[in-house]
Structures are given as structure tokens and as C-alpha cells.
Amino acid sequence: xxxxxxxxxxxxxxxxxxxxxxxxxxxxxxxxxxxxxxxxxxxxxxxxxxxxxxxxxxxxxxxxxxxxxxxxxxxxxxxxxxxxxxxxxxxxxxxxxxxxxxxxxxxxxxxxxxxxxxxxxxxxxxxxxxxxxxxxxxxxxxxxxxxxxxxxxxxxxxxxxxxxxxxxxxxxxxxxxxxxxxxxxxxxxxxxxxxxxxxxxxxxxxxxxxxxxxxxxxxxxxxxxxxxxxxxxxxxxxxxxxxxxxxxxxxxxxxxxxxxxxxxxxxxxxxxxxxxxxxxxxxxxxxxxxxxxxxxxxxxxxxxxxxxxxxxxxxxxxxxxxxxxxxxxxxxxxxxxxxxxxxxxxxxxxxxxxxxxxxxxxxxxxxxxx
Amino acid sequence: xxxxxxxxxxxxxxxxxxxxxxxxxxxxxxxxxxxxxxxxxxxxxxxxxxxxxxxxxxxxxxxxxxxxxxxxxxxxxxxxxxxxxxxxxxxxxxxxxxxxxxxxxxxxxxxxxxxxxxxxxxxxxxxxxxxxxxxxxxxxxxxxxxxxxxxxxxxxxxxxxxxxxxxxxxxxxxxxxxxxxxxxxxxxxxxxxxxxxxxxxxxxxxxxxxxxxxxxxxxxxxxxxxxxxxxxxxxxxxxxxxxxxxxxxxxxxxxxxxxxxxxxxxxxxxxxxxxxxxxxxxxxxxxxxxxxxxxxxxxxxxxxxxxxxxxxxxxxxxxxxxxxxxxxxxxxxxxxxxxxxxxxxxx
Numbered sequence: 001x002x003x004x005x006x007x008x009x010x011x012x013x014x015x016x017x018x019x020x021x022x023x024x025x026x027x028x029x030x031x032x033x034x035x036x037x038x039x040x041x042x043x044x045x046x047x048x049x050x051x052x053x054x055x056x057x058x059x060x061x062x063x064x065x066x067x068x069x070x071x072x073x074x075x076x077x078x079x080x081x082x083x084x085x086x087x088x089x090x091x092x093x094x095x096x097x098x099x100x101x102x103x104x105x106x107x108x109x110x111x112x113x114x115x116x117x118x119x120x121x122x123x124x125x126x127x128x129x130x131x132x133x134x135x136x137x138x139x140x141x142x143x144x145x146x147x148x149x150x151x152x153x154x155x156x157x158x159x160x161x162x163x164x165x166x167x168x169x170x171x172x173x174x175x176x177x178x179x180x181x182x183x184x185x186x187x188x189x190x191x192x193x194x195x196x197x198x199x200x201x202x203x204x205x206x207x208x209x210x211x212x213x214x215x216x217x218x219x220x221x222x223x224x225x226x227x228x229x230x231x232x233x234x235x236x237x238x239x240x241x242x243x244x245x246x247x248x249x250x251x252x253x254x255x256x257x258x259x260x261x262x263x264x265x266x267x268x269x270x271x272x273x274x275x276x277x278x279x280x281x282x283x284x285x286x287x288x289x290x291x292x293x294x295x296x297x298x299x300x301x302x303x304x305x306x307x308x309x310x311x312x313x314x315x316x317x318x319x320x321x322x323x324x325x326x327x328x329x330x331x332x333x334x335x336x337x338x339x340x341x342x343x344x345x346x347x348x349x350x351x352x353x354x355x356x357x358x359x360x361x362x363x364x365x366x367x368x369x370x
Numbered sequence: 371x372x373x374x375x376x377x378x379x380x381x382x383x384x385x386x387x388x389x390x391x392x393x394x395x396x397x398x399x400x401x402x403x404x405x406x407x408x409x410x411x412x413x414x415x416x417x418x419x420x421x422x423x424x425x426x427x428x429x430x431x432x433x434x435x436x437x438x439x440x441x442x443x444x445x446x447x448x449x450x451x452x453x454x455x456x457x458x459x460x461x462x463x464x465x466x467x468x469x470x471x472x473x474x475x476x477x478x479x480x481x482x483x484x485x486x487x488x489x490x491x492x493x494x495x496x497x498x499x500x501x502x503x504x505x506x507x508x509x510x511x512x513x514x515x516x517x518x519x520x521x522x523x524x525x526x527x528x529x530x531x532x533x534x535x536x537x538x539x540x541x542x543x544x545x546x547x548x549x550x551x552x553x554x555x556x557x558x559x560x561x562x563x564x565x566x567x568x569x570x571x572x573x574x575x576x577x578x579x580x581x582x583x584x585x586x587x588x589x590x591x592x593x594x595x596x597x598x599x600x601x602x603x604x605x606x607x608x609x610x611x612x613x614x615x616x617x618x619x620x621x622x623x624x625x626x627x628x629x630x631x632x633x634x635x636x637x638x639x640x641x642x643x644x645x646x647x648x649x650x651x652x653x654x655x656x657x658x659x660x661x662x663x664x665x666x667x668x669x670x671x672x673x674x675x676x677x678x679x680x681x682x683x684x685x686x687x688x689x690x691x692x693x694x695x696x697x698x699x700x701x702x703x704x705x706x707x708x709x710x711x712x713x714x715x716x717x
Contacts, residue, residue: 075498129711136440136497140706143645147699154696155688172689329517331533337512344509348502355492355499 026346027296027309033342034316041323048319050200055315057190057203058271060210062264062288063307065257067217070302071226072253073233075135075354076289076347079123079254081142083261084281085149086116090262091182091269092153092277096165100184102192105270108185112262119145120258124251131236135299135351142285150278179276186273206267213260214304220256229253233300290314290343299354317342385653385705389672392701396679403686410682412559414675419549419565420630423572424647425654425670427619430576432661434612435592435605436489436496438651441504442644444485445620447511448478453625453634454534457543458522464551467544470625478621482614489613490606493595497658501644508641515636537633545632565630572619573663579615588612592659623647649673649702652709659713676701 038048062080069077090112094104123141130137157163158174166173168180190203220226228249231239240246265284269275292302295310318339325335379387400407424442431439439445452474456466485503492499516533520526525538539545551564579585591598591608599605624643628634651661654669681694 126707126711130713132494133497133710133713136501137707137710139498139501140703140710143699144703144707147696147703150696151693151700154693174688331516334513334516337509337516341506341509341513344502345506348499348506351495351499351502352488352492355495358495359491359493 024296026294026350027306027313030294030313030317034313034320037317037320037324040327041320042327043320043323046198046200048316051319052312052315053200053202054271055318056311057206058268059264059288059291059315060308060311061206061213061267062261062284063291063311064210064213064217064304065260065264066288066292067302067304067307068220068229068253068260069134069257070292070297070300071221071233072229072250073236073300074127074250074253075138075299076292076351077138077254077257078135078285078289079127079138079141079145080257080261080264080288081281081285082119082123082145083116083258084265084284085145086119086258087112087262087265088149088269088275088277088281089115091185091266091275092168092176094185095168095180095182096163098184101188104185105188105266108266109263112266113259116259116262117255120255121251123258124254127254128247128250139285146282149281153277176277178278179274181274182269183273185270187270189267189270203271206271209267217304225249225252286343286347287314290347293346293350294342298350314343383655385708386655386668386672389653389676389701389705393672393676393679396676396683399687400679400683403683405682405686408557409559410679411675412556412561414671414678415561416549416630417674417678418671419562419569420627421623421646421650421674422565422569422666422670423619423623423626424643425623425650425666426569426572426576426663427616427623428647428651428656429616429661429663429666430579430588430612430619431616432651432656432658433580433592434588434609435595435659436493436609436613437500437658438497438644438648439613439616439620440497440500440644440648441485441507442616442620442647443504443640444481444507445478445617446624446640446643447507448481448617449474449621449624450628450634450636450640452477452621453628454520454525454538454636457525457538457540458520460522462543464544464547467547467625467629470544471622474621474625475618478617479614482617483610485617486610486613490609504644505641508638512637534636536637536639537635540628540632540634544629547629548626549630562630565626568626572622573666576615576619577663584608584611645702645706646673649705652705656709657712658709673701 038045041048062084065080065083066077069075087108090108090110093111094100094108097107099107123138126141127134127137152161154175157176158169158172163169164173168176170177187203189206189209192205193208194201194203194205196202221230228239228244231242231244232246232249232253236246239249261284265281268284269280291310291314292307293310294314295306295308297303297306297310321335321339321342322332323335325338326332328334382390397407397410400410424446427442427445428438431437449470453470455473456470459466459469461469488503489496489500518534519532520534524543525534527533527535546562548564548568549560549562552567554561554563580589587598587603588608588611590601591603591605592612595605598608624640650669650673651665652669653673654665654667656662656665656669677694677698680697684694684697
């Protein structure tokens with residue numbers, strides 16, 4: 001019996017070494033891939049840096065929106081798609097009201113927030129019913145919400161919701177067009193404060209917003225609420241015994257994540273400048289999760305630093321892989337498939353490692369109890 | 371009345387009752403819109419036959435205790451690969467189809483064995499890991515389809531001369547070989563009897579397997595892993611058998627689908643196809659822990675009939691965008707969500 005435990009411990013140690021290695025190896029490995037890709041792509045550093053800064057501006061907020069649920073032990077929140085939907089609702093409303101510029105975008109934030117709170121509450125309630133299966137539930141929930149969103153904006157607009165704006169609607173007067181421009185708020189955040197460094201535009205104001213968000217997160221973690229999140233993330237049963245209202249805390253975590261995702265999507269779309277009504281939100285969850293994981297985060301641990309590093313690496317890869325694929329195989333398509341493989345593969349790997357460790361831990365515990 | 375409602379919900383589960391009611395509503399609407407009801411039903415038969423084996427592929431996986439196979443796309447890829455090889459060998463008709471099936475089985479067995487090595491390490495999280503494993507293999511194979519050196523001019527891009535096409539037409543190869551086998555024409559509509567018979571044989575074989583000693587062990591392992599392990603059953607081995615069987619059925623299923631559809635779809639086509647099969651079996655009354663052949667049959671009939679009838683009926687009512695596609699998304703994912711909440715927390 002003793003010998004067995006020893007062997008198990010040894011295995012455990014091995015696994016620990018492995019987990020430490022895997023923790024740091026992911027960002028390192030991707031740095032190498034990115035460097036190789038950058039060299040192969042033949043793009044100038046200026047082009048790559050400019051593109052990466054642009055993509056950081058668009059995506060960082062969304063990636064950071066994933067951190068709170070990870071802290072609270074709910075894994076990667078693929079349901080930030082629903083937050084993105086709330087953001088788009090805000091944008092669609094201001095487009096109907098035709099309010100542009102900075103007031104327009106502030107209005108969009110204000111309008112999206114109540115939607116996001118309600119949606120986040122719903123997501124939280126549902127995830128409380130599926131403890132231990134949050135990630136698959138949030139993923140499917142994202143798809144389901146996408147269906148409802150399409151139903152509302154294809155069918156209810158112009159019928160149940162009485163609006164009329166021929167520029168935005170389909171010819172029959174029912175349903176929104178597949179895409180429309182957001183010229184009235186394009187760059188309205190980015191341009192509040194920006195400067196050029198050697199021809200690369202840096203949208204400083206958006207980055208200031210991101211920095212404020214980071215400060216806010218750091219602050220939250222130190223409060224009672226943040227401690228509760230972390231207690232839940234460590235062990236839900238112990239947290240329950242310690243008198244934390246588990247369900248309520250989890251709902252709050254989801255609401256915060258959903259609201260942040262809504263704002264993140266608005267920031268994303270004000271930079272892009274057009275909105276693909278029915279598809280703009282679809283990949284939000286997957287890309288944000290992949291970026292976070294590439295930065296070295298796991299299903300149970302994520303920091304702001306990892307989010308930033310991961311977003312930089314992921315989007316460098318996104319920028320360089322088509323050209324690298326073209327130069328390497330004579331086909332840009334291969335590079336594009338490669339990057340979607342990376343996005344899916346890195347999430348799969350992270351989920352796998354997490355589940356594996358959980359399994360090993362559970363088995364060890366069982367053995368010790370026997 | 372209230373009693374009847376409660377009894378039927380208790381017996382069949384919410385998804386089945388609601389979907390059946392919705393289906394009836396659609397049929398009544400079709401009647402009032404003066405649409406060709408018999409034509410609609412015949413189209414549903416074709417689609418039911420098309421998807422039947424894919425839904426059956428969920429059974430062994432659920433029974434062996436690893437939940438619905440969200441990574442079924444891996445099996446589908448094996449089938450599609452075998453289908454392409456049989457064209458590359460320049461075969462035609464039934465021999466081509468049978469060659470494709472016999473080639474697909476060893477490929478799917480290997481893929482299933484490899485996948486179950488992963489799966490047996492993540493007990494309890496098979497669904498999440500499986501979904502993303504499926505996604506990553508599909509996108510990895512996108513590169514594969516581009517660089518595997520197939521030569522047949524029917525399959526590769528006309529311009530550039532390498533890489534397989536997105537959809538490969540099967541006309542002149544094994545397009546509808548099963549559908550046409552002993553089909554009957556009913557009021558101008560073709561009913562694919564051959565495919566139904568093939569599906570029936572598959573069901574019978576799976577049923578037979580479940581009645582065998584191995585099948586019983588698998589059921590026990592899925593039902594209560596700890597108890598099964600205590601009574602000397604190798605749970606991991608049973609789960610492996612279930613997964614391999616599921617992958618093989620997925621591979622055969624996609625070939626049945628392809629011959630009926632008339633095209634092999636490559637690249638990202640299999641990405642979301644497992645969800646269709648999963649929601650069909652869940653509508654049939656399965657849960658993420660229990661499934662039967664009966665669930666497969668009723669599920670695939672209700673879900674596919676719903677999908678194929680909703681398209682013309684809803685377009686007849688409201689010619690707005692692709693509303694029936696939206697309904698598919700809502701029904702499909704709603705059903706899976708319902709099953710997940712029904713299963714409750716892990717603890």
C-alpha cells in the first residue's frame with residue numbers, strides 16, 4: 001500500500017513537472033512559431049507590428065472578459081458570444097437612432113449594458129444547473145443564442161418590433177440586412193487620442209480603456225467578491241462550506257463577463273467599421289479563448305499578463321500565417337487552415353490537459369481514501 | 371387533457387413531445403398552404419434515410435458511458451477519405467461503395483483507438499474535449515485534403531491541378547447506389563428502400579452486439595463504472611470499444627449520406643455535423659447517459675422530417691431569409707442544452 005502511494009506520488013511529481021513545463025512551454029512554443037512564421041511570411045516588421053497593434057486594439061478587451069469566469073472556476077466562457085450579441089444590439093439601436101460619434105458610442109455602451117446584465121444573469125442561472133459541465137454548456141448556449149438572435153433580427157424586426165429604415169432592412173421590410181456600415185461611429189474611440197509612431201497608428205485611448213479594465217480587475221480580485229471568486233475556483237465544496245453563496249457568486253461572475261464582452265464587441269466593431277449582422281459575433285468566444293490559452297492560461301488559471309501575451313501571439317500568427325503558407329507551400333489557403341487548426345487545437349489541448357489532471361487527481365484521492 | 375399531457379411528457383420527454391407537436395403544426399400549415407404533402411413526406415423519407423446511420427453512431431458511445439460523441443466528425447473524415455480513395459481507384463457503382471465502406475472501417479478503427487486513448491484520460495469531460503478535438507482534426511484535415519496526392523481529375527481542382535475540391539460529385543460513381551436499390555415510386559416520389567434496409571441491417575447488428583457478452587459488459591460499464599470495475603469489467607476497454615464502434619458507424623454513416631446526397635463534402639463540412647446527429651438522438655428520447663435503437667429511429671424520423679418540412683412550409687408562410695435554418699439552429703442546440711441541464715451537475 002505504502003509502495004503504491006509512493007509510486008503514485010512519483011507519478012504526481014512527474015505530472016507536476018509536466019504541468020509546469022506545459023504552463024510555460026505554450027507561450028514559448030508559440031513565440032517560436034510566430035518568429036518562424038514572421039520570417040517565412042516575408043512581411044516587413046512594420047507591417048506586422050502595425051497589424052498586431054490594430055488587432056490588439058480590437059480584441060484585447062474581449063479576451064480580458066474571459067478572465068473572471070476562469071477565476072471563479074467556471075472554465076473558458078464560450079458564452080461571451082452572448083455578450084457580443086448584447087453589444088451588437090446596442091450598436092444596431094444607435095444605428096436606427098442615427099446617433100454618431102462619441103455620444104453614439106457611449107449610448108451604445110449604455111444600451112448594451114442592461115441587455116448584457118439580463119443575458120449574463122440567464123447564462124449564470126443555466127450554468128448553475130450544469131456544474132462541472134460549464135464549458136460545453138456555454139459553447140452550445142452560444143450557438144443557441146445565435147439562433148435566437150437571428151430569429152429576432154430576421155423575423156421580429158419589422159413585424160413585432162415596429163421599425164422602418166430602408167437602408168438597414170431587407171427589401172421586404174422584414175429583417176435586417178446581412179451587413180451594414182458603422183461609419184457613424186467608426187474609430188470614434190480610437191481617434192479620441194491616437195498618435196503615430198514611425199507610421200504605425202497607435203489608438204491610445206482604446207488602450208487606456210483596456211488599462212483601466214486591468215486596474216479594475218486587479219481591484220476586484222482584492223475585494224471580498226474577488227476572494228469569493230477565487231475560493232470557488234479552488235474548491236467549490238469548501239467554498240460552500242465556508243458560507244459563500246456559490247450560485248449567486250457564479251451568476252455575478254457571468255454577468256461581469258457578459259457585460260465586459262458586450263463592451264469588447266462594441267470596441268471591436270467600432271474599429272472594423274462594418275457589422276456583419278448575423279456572423280460578427282459567432283467566432284468571438286473561440287478566438288478569445290484561443291488567445292487566452294496561447295498566453296499560457298489554463299482552464300483554471302488566467303492572468304491579465306497571459307491575456308495580453310496571448311493576444312499578441314495569436315494575432316501575430318493570424319497576420320503572418322497566410323503569407324507564410326503561401327511562401328512555404330505555394331498556397332495561402334494552407335496558412336489559413338493552419339491558423340484555424342492552431343486556434344481549435346490549442347483550446348483542445350488545454351481542455352484535455354486540464355481534464356486529465358483533474359482525473360489523475362480524483363483517482364489519487366480515491367486511492368488514498370481506500 | 372392535462373393528465374394526458376403530463377403522462378406523455380413523462381414518458382417521451384419534453385424534446386420529443388414538443389418536436390412532434392411542431393411537426394404536426396407544420397403539416398397542418400402545409401395543408402392550408404395547399405402544398406404537396408405527399409411530396410413533403412417523401413422528401414423527409416430521403417433525408418431520414420440519409421442521416422440514419424450517423425445518428426445510430428451515437429448509440430455505442432453513449433451506452434459505454436462516454437456521452438454523445440461530439441468528435442464524430444473524426445469518423446466522418448475517415449469515411450470521406452475512404453470514399454475518395456475508392457474514386458481514386460477508379461471504381462464505380464456498388465463495388466465502389468462497398469470498397470469505400472470496407473476501407474473506411476480500418477481507418478475509423480485506428481482513429482477511434484487513438485481517440486479513445488485521449489478520451490479515457492478525461493472521464494467526465496468527454497463532451498467538451500471531444501468537441502474541440504473534433505474541430506481541430508477537421509481543420510487539420512483541411513490541410514490534409516489540400517496536400518494528399520490524389521490524382522483523379524474528377525476530384526482535384528481543375529486549376530492548379532492539386533488539392534481536392536470542396537464537394538466531389540458522385541454522379542457516375544456511386545451516386546444513390548443504395549437509394550436506388552429496390553426503391554419504390556409512390557405517386558411520383560421515390561422512397562429509398564435500399565438505404566432503409568441498409569440502416570435496418572446496421573441497427574440489427576448493433577442490437578445483436580448489445581445483446582452479446584461484450585455488449586452487456588459495455589452496458590454495465592456505462593451504467594455504473596465503479597460497480598462494473600468492482601465486478602471485474604475493464605471499464606476503459608469497454609469505453610474504447612464503444613468509441614471505436616461509434617467512429618466506424620460514423621464513417622459508414624457519412625458514406626451513406628454521401629451516396630444519397632450525391633456529393634462527398636470535404637474541408638469544413640463535417641465541423642458541425644455531429645451536433646445534428648446528437649440532437650436527433652436526444653429528440654428520440656435519449657439522454658447523455660442512456661440511448662437505445664428505438665431512440666435513434668424515432669429521433670431521426672422526427673428531427674429530419676421537421677427539418678425537411680419546415681423549409682418549404684416556412685418559406686411559404688414568410689419568404690424571409692433562411693428562417694428554416696434559424697429554426698434548425700434553435701431546435702438543434704436547444705435540445706442539446708435541455709439534455710445537459712437535465713443531466714444535472716457532475717456532483
